[in-house]
Ligand code: SF4
Ligand code: SF4
Ligand code: SF4
């Protein structure tokens with residue numbers, strides 16, 4: 001199907017139309033931070049200010065808090081109740097290319113030997129509509145990781161800014177179905193050409209770069225280089241920001257919320273930056289800070305490539321932007337000793 | 341300019357301290373990787389000291405790193421940081437003879453979140469931000485805009501009671517008197533106090549609902565130094581690790597009580613929070629209550645007994661009275 005376009009003034013028509021079938025989420029500041037929030041039917045103001053969310057869209061698939069099941073005890077023993085089956089279908093409008101890719105990266109873990117029904121249920125139930133970036137943050141480095149501000153990996157439908165309009169392009173079948181809305185008009189060849197230009201302009205705006213050649217090997221060779229890791233970790237305060245808000249981090253903890261003979265089993269996100277991480281089943285083998293910092297870097301740039309042949313970092317820059325001490329993963333990756 | 345002169349003096353002093361073996365570590369600030377940021381520089385290498393900076397963005401309270409390093413430490417300290425150092429000395433977490441305080445008289449730090457609000461742009465889209473007397477000058481797309489410091493400095497800086505460290509070894513630059521803007525620093529609190537209890541409850545519910553329990557507020561706080569925090573206890577489990585807002589509230593309130601008498605209003609908790617929860621409205625209220633009830637201000641006098649280790653007869657009357 002040929003590409004379509006829509007005038008920016010009319011953009012609200014899209015979520016308005018889609019919300020008949022889907023529960024539509026858009027970027028919003030409503031909660032007090034920037035997060036994907038239920039479309040309220042009017043506010044498309046985000047088009048002016050939105051660059052990326054603080055809370056990654058991962059939250060719609062692997063939420064901060066998730067009820068796995070509830071249980072209660074009666075005279076016959078314990079009873080378990082699963083949460084009600086999946087609600088309405090979800091549509092995320094405005095996901096950035098790095099975050100869409102992050103979901104593709106998370107799929108590798110949750111759709112592996114163990115199939116996680118909670119995560120996968122939401123994934124299968126959700127359509128992703130991407131909007132390409134036009135102004136990268138000074139912490140973005142997606143282009144170093146084979147990604148780009150207008151990359152379409154992982155989205156179903158993609159919008160690219162071409163001035164007055166957005167070019168609207170279906171990437172998957174689910175995306176094609178969205179194209180049937182009446183608010184779209186046909187894109188011309190000139191529009192396609194404009195999209196090419198805008199892609200290149202957007203790419204130029206990503207100013208930070210890293211060299212990821214042989215990074216997994218370099219990290220393996222430097223694993224025991226305590227001096228290096230201690231230096232790199234010195235200013236880290238072991239908070240959970242760079243992991244809990246990283247779109248590709250997925251560690252979780254499981255706890256029961258109990259009251260008398262009933263309760264809810266919840267899973268909530270956990271962080272390998274915390275000294276008490278994994279203390280529940282055993283001890284944390286990474287008691288010193290530098291070991292935890294090393295784990296965070298190696299998990300993304302060494303272990304994940306080993307397991308899934310993919311780097312578990314999208315270059316979204318959240319860990320740099322949001323870190324209270326400006327710990328910068330780009331500088332770390334750039335300074336890993338060659339191991340020679 | 342004055343600033344570059346004192347920055348050079350800092351570099352010289354820090355280098356000499358390391359070279360002469362008077363300290364093992366220097367903790368200061370260097371330029372950060374993003375616009376208008378600085379980042380802690382923790383080094384044992386005299387060569388690194390040339391990277392030290394002093395500017396309006398030296399936000400972190402570096403005293404936070406003191407308890408985790410071994411050996412004598414030379415540390416860059418603004419007024420509030422110096423109070424935290426004194427408080428750590430009072431609590432026997434740090435020995436006075438183990439620190440060399442490189443004191444920076446501070447005229448207040450620029451709050452980038454406020455500047456972003458004023459300008460309607462993100463920090464990395466701004467060309468330049470500078471400070472001139474009681475003005476903050478922001479350059480955007482070549483055009484300059486001036487703001488008063490009461491609009492653009494951190495609330496805790498506006499309310500600062502000790503811009504020039506009282507306890508120091510080396511003073512970098514001329515002493516500075518407290519600003520005349522304490523009311524501006526109290527604005528957010530005043531707004532909250534005017535609310536009905538019900539409205540205030542709803543306010544905090546909404547704020548704390550987005551807490552992700554990253555513990556950055558606790559970890560950035562030099563007064564929170566427990567080896568094992570109550571939130572991590574499992575027997576008994578005071579608090580679930582699941583970030584429901586009620587537990588998040590309990591976490592904040594308990595933390596505030598734990599740092600009562602040690603919080604110096606440095607503002608780090610709020611600054612560290614990735615989801616903008618106005619935590620200082622809680623800590624500053626506690627700070628004011630401590631001042632009212634116990635006539636105690638953290639980190640002002642290293643000889644004073646820590647607040648919670650003693651009591652004066654009159655306190656009981658105030659408390660019950
Ligand atoms: S956000 Fe920064 S301080 Fe917190 S754990 Fe990550 S690197 Fe350390
Ligand atoms: S490691 Fe940092 S840059 Fe990479 S995906 Fe995570 S938050 Fe984004
Ligand atoms: S609180 Fe005071 S000493 Fe601390 S940074 Fe602000 S002005 Fe300086």
Ligand code: SF4
Pocket residue numbers: 550551552553554555556557558609612613614615617619
């Ligand atoms: S820094 Fe903010 S989000 Fe993190 S635990 Fe503290 S209040 Fe919650």
